[in-house]
Amino acid sequence: MVSLIEEQGQKAQRETRGETSFFTRLKSSKLLTTLFRDPRHFQITALSTLVMMGTFYYAFGLQLWHVLACVGSTVGTQFVGDKITGRKFDARSPMISALSLTLLLRTGSIWLSLAAGIIAIGSKYAVRWRGKHIFNPANVALVILALLFDSAWVSPGQWGAAPWLAIALFGLGGIVTKKASRWDVSLAFLASYAALIFGRAVWLGDPFAIPVHQMQSGALLIFAFFMISDPKTTPNARVGRILYAALVATIGFTIQFAFYKSAGVIIALVLTAPLVPFFDYFFPASRYYWPNQTPPRVTPDLKPKGVSHDTVQA
Amino acid sequence: MILSKLKLALAGGVALSMLAVAAPASAFCGFYVAKADTDLFNESSKVAIVRDGDRTVITMANDYEGDPTEFAMVIPVPTVITKNQVHVSDVSLLDHLDAYTAPRLVEYHDSNPCAPEIMEDEIMVTARRQAPVLAMSKNMESAADLGVTIEETFTVGEYDILVLSARESSGLQTWLTTNGYKIPNGADRVLDSYIKQDMKFFVAKVNLDEKAKAGGEMLRPIAVAFESPKFMLPIRLGTVNSKGSQDLFVYALTRNGRVETTNYRTTKIPTDVNLPEFVEGDFANVYPAMFSKAIDREGGSGVVMEYAWDMNWCDPCAADPLSVAQLKELGAFWVGGSGDDMQRGRGGKGMARDVYVTRLHVRYDAESFPEDLKFQATGNRENFQARYVMQKAFDGSMECKAANRYKKEVNKRQDKEIATLANLTGWDKSDIREKIKVSGVGMKFDVDGPSGDNWWSEMWGDKDE
Numbered sequence: 037m038v039s040l041i042e043e044q045g046q047k048a049q050r051e052t053r054g055e056t057s058f059f060t061r062l063k064s065s066k067l068l069t070t071l072f073r074d075p076r077h078f079q080i081t082a083l084s085t086l087v088m089m090g091t092f093y094y095a096f097g098l099q100l101w102h103v104l105a106c107v108g109s110t111v112g113t114q115f116v117g118d119k120i121t122g123r124k125f126d127a128r129s130p131m132i133s134a135l136s137l138t139l140l141l142r143t144g145s146i147w148l149s150l151a152a153g154i155i156a157i158g159s160k161y162a163v164r165w166r167g168k169h170i171f172n173p174a175n176v177a178l179v180i181l182a183l184l185f186d187s188a189w190v191s192p193g194q195w196g197a198a199p200w201l202a203i204a205l206f207g208l209g210g211i212v213t214k215k216a217s218r219w220d221v222s223l224a225f226l227a228s229y230a231a232l233i234f235g236r237a238v239w240l241g242d243p244f245a246i247p248v249h250q251m252q253s254g255a256l257l258i259f260a261f262f263m264i265s266d267p268k269t270t271p272n273a274r275v276g277r278i279l280y281a282a283l284v285a286t287i288g289f290t291i292q293f294a295f296y297k298s299a300g301v302i303i304a305l306v307l308t309a310p311l312v313p314f315f316d317y318f319f320p321a322s323r324y325y326w327p328n329q330t331p332p333r334v335t336p337d338l339k340p341k342g343v344s345h346d347t348v349q350a
Numbered sequence: 351m352i353l354s355k356l357k358l359a360l361a362g363g364v365a366l367s368m369l370a371v372a373a374p375a376s377a378f379c380g381f382y383v384a385k386a387d388t389d390l391f392n393e394s395s396k397v398a399i400v401r402d403g404d405r406t407v408i409t410m411a412n413d414y415e416g417d418p419t420e421f422a423m424v425i426p427v428p429t430v431i432t433k434n435q436v437h438v439s440d441v442s443l444l445d446h447l448d449a450y451t452a453p454r455l456v457e458y459h460d461s462n463p464c465a466p467e468i469m470e471d472e473i474m475v476t477a478r479r480q481a482p483v484l485a486m487s488k489n490m491e492s493a494a495d496l497g498v499t500i501e502e503t504f505t506v507g508e509y510d511i512l513v514l515s516a517r518e519s520s521g522l523q524t525w526l527t528t529n530g531y532k533i534p535n536g537a538d539r540v541l542d543s544y545i546k547q548d549m550k551f552f553v554a555k556v557n558l559d560e561k562a563k564a565g566g567e568m569l570r571p572i573a574v575a576f577e578s579p580k581f582m583l584p585i586r587l588g589t590v591n592s593k594g595s596q597d598l599f600v601y602a603l604t605r606n607g608r609v610e611t612t613n614y615r616t617t618k619i620p621t622d623v624n625l626p627e628f629v630e631g632d633f634a635n636v637y638p639a640m641f642s643k644a645i646d647r648e649g650g651s652g653v654v655m656e657y658a659w660d661m662n663w664c665d666p667c668a669a670d671p672l673s674v675a676q677l678k679e680l681g682a683f684w685v686g687g688s689g690d691d692m693q694r695g696r697g698g699k700g701m702a703r704d705v706y707v708t709r710l711h712v713r714y715d716a717e718s719f720p721e722d723l724k725f726q727a728t729g730n731r732e733n734f735q736a737r738y739v740m741q742k743a744f745d746g747s748m749e750c751k752a753a754n755r756y757k758k759e760v761n762k763r764q765d766k767e768i769a770t771l772a773n774l775t776g777w778d779k780s781d782i783r784e785k786i787k788v789s790g791v792g793m794k795f796d797v798d799g800p801s802g803d804n805w806w807s808e809m810w811g812d813k814d815e
Binding site: 094095097142143144185186187188189191192193194195196197198239240241242243245246248249250253295296298 | 539542543546547579580581606607610611612613614615616617618649717720721724726728729730731732
């Protein structure tokens, strides 16, 4: 017993030493800079917070197997995909897709959770146009599964419409999208959607409490800040992005209020994604790269100057 | 003057807001103090919705017990409804559905701690809640051309029914008013909104001759079948001018699984907890308090799931699952077989009834529920029930060493149950103790002596003895 305690003590010491050396090597400020340089880290942190809230505060009944299946299948698919295409494996993007799926996809079948991850990441490799993938990975998986299987669905009501949550999402989402320089998409989407919702209320003579309630929908805000804002699948130029966001809002609104499908905006994003290359064609700008990516030699008409997106925005 | 007694003739959500005409004398704010099988929730309505694809059958319970001439309701519906789409159903049907899905109490009995094995046996005690749906009414007069079109007019069972469409709310309002419906201030805006959304208005009143022929005291439930992509219940008319909150029970039957609201959060009632023994005799107070507390945590209004289960069985059963014939009567057109040959009883799996029932208890008011309820059917087939456990202590004579320890454990357990109840109902612990004292059940044991205080003295005994 004593030897066991000693052994554990040594192990703990080793671990501590290991950590200290890592910290000393990196210096804490530098560590933070490294951590927060990449917008994906913000996104992963924010989405994880939402998953925690869903589990502990909202009691969604998130199953561990669902979380693990989503993470496993997305990261696994990315690994295989990167191997085949000869790219350097990076688990961060698939983690974001996995967390989005965890948050939005509801299913009672582990096979569908696994399928979701494979479809999501698989679409990045399979459906591409000029070196850019077309569909938002989590989004396309959600829509395909929800359309094909009764046992997969999206629960737009699960977040309710609490004002405090709306404010929190604005804050959290604001930071994340600012970091990824895609706040313009989120805001343009919300503004367009709000214009339509309030316009409808005026036309119907409804009290504003109704559109306000609709705009506070947690699911809508999560979509605006964590799904449509994906820098990789939105148009490259700001004008393009704003017009695109308005289009998604309009189609989503139509699906919701003329076809009575509650997940209107999610379907709208899939439907409009194939149009993004047109937006890029009419409003050319350099493409978005994650901070650790080196912009490769790309097609001549889209000359990136080897910049991160922050430079493009400037 | 009958008209003056009509508070409001508009029913918002399907039955939801068939409003009270003349409030029953016993009604008061808060809850009825009632035995388990009488109505626990004041001013509430019951609606069963069967939904498969776009096919929808809505059955509205009618607990109206006043003068039938005063009964009337106006309900926005998504399509024009013809005579064959309306059906007058059996009074007991929704009561049965209500009982089957009701929150339930379960008892367990400790056996003699001095006997070798502790066996537990489970006895079901149930409490059911029903909701009075009150409505108001008035005879109709001749139709006026105010931009109001009478799309259909027919009599089904004891009801005279009109289906109206309108071009604008003022015409509709004038028409309704001249025909004896007292429309509350502010309703015109809501009517206008429904008209623009292309909703029709289903207006029902009691046909006294038919009522006399049909006999019986109660008005029977009205079922309406239609096809529409809109899966919703209109509640807005019922909240116009209504002070305070209203309760609505929605029993949703689908083929696939649970039904949830898409524009409000559906929460679950706390369940599977042990409560003090006296609750058995006081469930009629305990459950409403628990529900209110759960709703308070959501800000005073909300959609709460109380039951979600495969209609083929139940465990424990508060009532038998509905028969195939009853399900068909409710509108579950897809249910196979014409007979009523399913097996009944606890946990009995009988002939497959491909029906999944969700019971949602909605407490809403105008402020927190500005929008009509919108639903979706999901593929979630995970069963859920509101179930509360009473673990009854052994009350025979106990003559052994283990008895002392057992009694202490029971006392400790009772403290925990009191804490749970206090937490779930918001009641004061001292009040709960008082209730226990008054009820005389689940009292603490008098324990004396240090014997059996610790597990080691259980093992080796007290050295002092």
